[in-house]
Amino acid sequence: MFRNCALAVLNSGSMSDDARELFEKYKDFEIRIVPQSWGINLELTHAPAVAFVDGHMIRGVKEHLFAVLRDIVYIANEIVDNDRFDLADSESITNAVFCILRNARVLDDKRSPDLVVCWGGHSISREEYDYTKRVGYELGLRGLNVCTGCGPGAMKGPMKGATIGHSKQRIERGRYVGITEPGIVAAESPNPIVNDLIIMPDIEKRLEAFVRMGHGIIVFPGGVGTCEEILYLLGILLDPANKDQPLPFVMTGPASAAAYFQRIDEFIGLTLGPAAQSRYRIIIDDPAQAARAMVEGLEQVRQHRRETGDAFNFNWSLRIPRDFQIPFMVSHENVAKVKARLDLPVHEKAANLRRIFSALVAGNVKDYGIRQIETKGPYEIHGDRMLMESLDGLLAQFIAQNRMKCSGDYKPIYRLVPVK
Numbered sequence: 001m002f003r004n005c006a007l008a009v010l011n012s013g014s015m016s017d018d019a020r021e022l023f024e025k026y027k028d029f030e031i032r033i034v035p036q037s038w039g040i041n042l043e044l045t046h047a048p049a050v051a052f053v054d055g056h057m058i059r060g061v062k063e064h065l066f067a068v069l070r071d072i073v074y075i076a077n078e079i080v081d082n083d084r085f086d087l088a089d090s091e092s093i094t095n096a097v098f099c100i101l102r103n104a105r106v107l108d109d110k111r112s113p114d115l116v117v118c119w120g121g122h123s124i125s126r127e128e129y130d131y132t133k134r135v136g137y138e139l140g141l142r143g144l145n146v147c148t149g150c151g152p153g154a155m156k157g158p159m160k161g162a163t164i165g166h167s168k169q170r171i172e173r174g175r176y177v178g179i180t181e182p183g184i185v186a187a188e189s190p191n192p193i194v195n196d197l198i199i200m201p202d203i204e205k206r207l208e209a210f211v212r213m214g215h216g217i218i219v220f221p222g223g224v225g226t227c228e229e230i231l232y233l234l235g236i237l238l239d240p241a242n243k244d245q246p247l248p249f250v251m252t253g254p255a256s257a258a259a260y261f262q263r264i265d266e267f268i269g270l271t272l273g274p275a276a277q278s279r280y281r282i283i284i285d286d287p288a289q290a291a292r293a294m295v296e297g298l299e300q301v302r303q304h305r306r307e308t309g310d311a312f313n314f315n316w317s318l319r320i321p322r323d324f325q326i327p328f329m330v331s332h333e334n335v336a337k338v339k340a341r342l343d344l345p346v347h348e349k350a351a352n353l354r355r356i357f358s359a360l361v362a363g364n365v366k367d368y369g370i371r372q373i374e375t376k377g378p379y380e381i382h383g384d385r386m387l388m389e390s391l392d393g394l395l396a397q398f399i400a401q402n403r404m405k406c407s408g409d410y411k412p413i414y415r416l417v418p419v420k
Contacts (some may be wrong), residue, residue, distance in 0.1 A: 051170025056195035060192030071199035090260025120154025121222025132157030138291035140165020150178020187365035223403035228357035235350030248297020363413035
């Protein structure tokens with residue numbers, strides 16, 4: 001795992017999102033840990049040339065390499081192989097997420113709420129990418145910091161824009177937090193702008209880290225991974241225990257993305273209802289307004305944390321149902337068992353839809369998912385006819401707009417099976 005994650009970090013800047021292609025291209029890559037009296041050295045052989053400038057490793061890449069080592073060793077020794085944590089218990093899972101973030105020292109910052117999580121696709125158009133930079137710039141001008149999945153596309157753009165905004169405001173230590181996990185890091189190599197990289201054990205703990213650390217959420221156009229994130233967030237916010245929890249949530253993109261967000265909004269309305277639609281705003285082609293909406297929302301977060309005594313750097317009071325915390329093991333059998341029905345309770349419906357999109361992410365870009373599809377063919381997704389028709393329209397739009405993959409021709413890795 002360490003070798004594969006290290007290879008992904010060294011491959012930063014690659015335009016491929018095929019994990020298997022990366023591993024096969026650099027199958028001779030080796031990394032060895034060499035003990036020294038003052039610590040350790042990492043010795044690399046056959047590493048990607050993109051990580052070096054004139055024979056010297058880029059400093060940001062070097063920092064990421066040691067962050068990978070730090071997190072993988074800590075998770076293995078202190079989380080997975082430690083009786084202190086029961087990873088089947090909701091409260092214990094949250095404690096594990098907190099300990100991983102604390103060990104990475106990303107919770108040391110005690111400033112007032114200012115961390116904006118930006119979600120969006122790694123495979124987006126140039127126009128959409130430029131828009132994410134403009135939004136990041138507006139956030140930076142207002143002194144806000146950025147947290148993303150740390151990869152390319154909509155994860156890189158806001159950070160690039162924020163660096164300029166911070167520079168103009170003479171903010172010398174802007175925060176550019178990147179949160180990833182071993183299954184996705186090879187397909188979405190961390191961009192070197194990230195100055196705090198964290199590797200979480202799986203996608204569920206990665207998503208929990210986003211919502212516990214972040215103070216507001218901005219969503220840009222994306223594909224199935226972005227839908228998974230949206231459904232995860234809405235499923236949590238719809239929990240009655242979170243009805244008074246302020247968490248500014250804005251979807252935004254250029255004018256050309258209006259139809260995209262309309263389709264997303266319609267899908268949410270059909271599956272989760274008006275209550276879910278009321279938890280977000282859609283702002284089209286107005287980066288400054290998106291940033292202002294976030295500033296207004298963060299003031300509510302600040303007041304709520306002070307009134308409730310909750311920490312600024314980690315949202316303990318947010319309730320995350322266990323269904324959203326337990327890892328979903330993607331396989332053809334497990335995907336076929338997921339119930340996609342409109343008559344389910346809203347929280348169960350959101351959890352199941354998130355699992356479906358998680359499977360689609362795995363089949364598109366994760367090494368094990370790609371191999372599953374090659375061996376057994378497309379995943380079968382069973383559900384109500386109306387829901388399947390809406391899902392089919394949404395996924396067809398993603399395919400037509402090249403949102404599934406940024407390298408190679410896309411072949412559908414799913415088959416929708418309507419149930420009477």
